[in-house]
Amino acid sequence: MNWKNNWYIPAPAFLKRVILFLLLAITFSVHGDDLQYDVIFTPKLQKAYFDIQKLRLPYARTLIDAERSAEKTNAFIPYLDNYADLHYLLISEDKKAYKELSQLENPRLQAIGNLPDNSPYKRFLQAEIRMHWAFAKLKFGNEVSGSWEIIKAYKLLEENRKRFPDFLPTLKSLGLLHVLIGSIPDNYGWVAKILGLKGNIQNGIDELRIVEKEVPFFRQEAELIDLLLHAYTLQLSPTQQSRLRQWPKQQPDNLLIHFFATTVLMKEGRSDEAAHYLAEAPSGESYISFPFLEYLKGEINLQKGNYEQAADHYALFLKKYNGFNYIKDSNLKLFMCHWLNDEDQQANVFIKKIKTTGSAIIEADQLAERIAAEFLSGKISPAQKILYKARYATDGGYLKAASALMDAVTETSFASTEEKAEFNYRKGRILQKSGQPARSIPYYNRALTLAKLEAAGFGAASALQLGYISLEKNDRPGAIAYFERAMSFKKHEYKNSIDNKARAALTSLGQ
Structure with a gap:
């Protein structure tokens, strides 16, 4: 994440050195005249914090529990409890645990609220807990409640920044929110303005980078957020x-x-x-x-065309997994493993499961529902097998295999407009990924032309890639036009992700 904080005014050199010394100290303490609660980073609690980031949750909880009786007034403990719970919920998708653990949010906020007002950790840790629950609630489909948590966290962090401008840990979370808010599409920007939320992608990244450089304790978390934002929103x-x-x-x-x-x-x-x-x-x-690792193994084998091995991994994922996301998608992939291997009878068992299993919160599951409905209604023909094979191979970077598949067909090999649009998009994507962007342009433009009638998803994806190609050619007006065009397509399964990427690119261009 790139964070620039125009508001930040460096303290005098001596004062800054004192602040940095306190931040670098092994034990962080907050003192007040009538202090009942402290924030004390004991060695065991520090280790627990980093073990949580390693997903060593059972061991981390053991460390936290070992300190609990001796550190009853240490506000760092309820924070770590919450931090561990967030990681557990995001990975396990355990609905029962989510219902039980969500009851602990307010007691933990209240415990941290016992810190004195002159503690920079008070609002910072409260905001952190609210952000934890925002991510958990959004994961479990509680969008309204999760959104309010983000708003409350933002207000706490902004107030903390104003009260304690030299307290740099605030920037870790505030920077993340500035990027996320700055990525909101224009047609929703008015909501952020009404709620008093201000975001800027570059400022947010710069803020994160300050934490990475100057706050060793939170460096790894800030760097992880930075890389995540670049991987999934920027580049x-x-x-x-x-x-x-x-x-x-x-x-x-x-x-x-x-x-x-x-x-x-x-x-x-x-x-x-x-x-x-x-x-x-x-x-x-x-x-x-972490059964999701089996899902990833299935994905790689599907991309390579190892259909039997892929099916084994997807089946093992579904057997071990108690969550609700990727259930529909995994059944679709099991269908594909058999269908693409010309085992149509076995494939039909899995395509019929998609409608009645799992949730449709994430894009992958929504796409699985759409493909299942289209297949069962006869809209997906056997001719599309080669397109799916090429798609998976391209996604995995197996470009020679993908190219060989697509060289065996032409646009006239397909009957529907959507199939023709996908053929052109796939050809363009293979060429672009193979280091031949100039040769990919005619195929992307053809997909855009076909998308005027239908196939909005392939039109939007083609426009996005044409925008990136224009950026590489230093064609700023062309890039802006293509990114805006990518966002103009309505109601397709990739809209959220494509709009976010296009919006981020436009922001980087000053739009």
């Missing part, structure tokens, strides 16, 4: 890509970083490389159960 720089590859080697016991490296490399179309980090991911009793 990773060569330096960040290198960091992504080195990080798991530096922390071989960090499951979260291995997972992060795996998913980002898969997103970047480097599944063979991602498979290495996935295979090296640590496990054991000290770590939280």
Whole structure:
């Protein structure tokens, strides 16, 4: 994340050194005349904080519990309890635990509220807890409540920044919110303004970078947020890509970083490389159960065309997993493993499960529902098998295999406008990823032309890629036009992700 804080005024040199010394100290304490609660970063609690980031939740909870009786007035403990709960809920998607643990939000906020008003940690930790629950509530489909948590967290952080401008940890969370708010599409921007929320992607990234450089304790968390934002909303720089590859080697016991490296490399179309980090991911009793890793193994094997192995991993994921996201998508992938392997009878078992299982909160599950409905209504023909094979191969970075598949067909091989649009988009994407962007342009433009009639998703995706190609050519007006066009397509399954990327690109261009 890139964060620039125009409001930040450096303190005099002596005072700044004193502040930094306090931030770097092993034990952080807050003192007041009638203080009942402190924020004390004891060695065990510090270790627990970093073990949570490694997904060593059982071990982290043991460390926290060991300090609980001796540190009854330490506000860092309810914060760590909440931090651990967030990681558990996001990974497990345990609805029963979510219902029970959500009852602990207010008591933890109240415990931290016992800190004196002159403590910079009071509002900071309260905002952190509200952000934790915002992410959890959004994950579990409680959008309204989750959104209010974000608004409350934002107000607390802004107030903390004004009261304690030299307290740099505030920027870790405020920077994240500034990026997220700055990424809101224009047609929703009025909501943020009414609520008093201000966001700017570059300012937010700069704020995160300040924390990375000057607050060692929160450096790793800030850097992780920074990389995540660039991977999923902006674009990773060569330096960040290198960091992504080195990080798991530096922390071989960090499951979260291995997972992060795996998913980002898969997103970047480097599944063979991602498979290495996935295979090296640590496990054991000290770590939280993480069945989603089986899903990722299924994805890589599907991309490679290893359909039997992929099916085994998807089935194992569904067997171990108690959550609600990716259920529909996994059944779709099991359908694909059999259908693409010309085992139509077995495939039909899984396509029929999609409607009645799982949730449709995330884009992958929504897409699975749409494909299932179209297949069962006869709208998806056997001719599309080659398009799906090419799509998965391209997604994984297996470009030679994808190119060979697409060279065997032409636009006239397909009957519907949507199939023709997808053919052109796939051809363009393979060429672009193969380092031939100029050759991809006619195919993307053809997909855009076809998308005027239908196939909005492929039109929007083509416009987005044409925007990136224009940026590489230093054609700023052309890039702006294409990014705006990408956002103009309505009601398609990729709208949220494409709009977010286009919005971020336009913001970087000063639009």
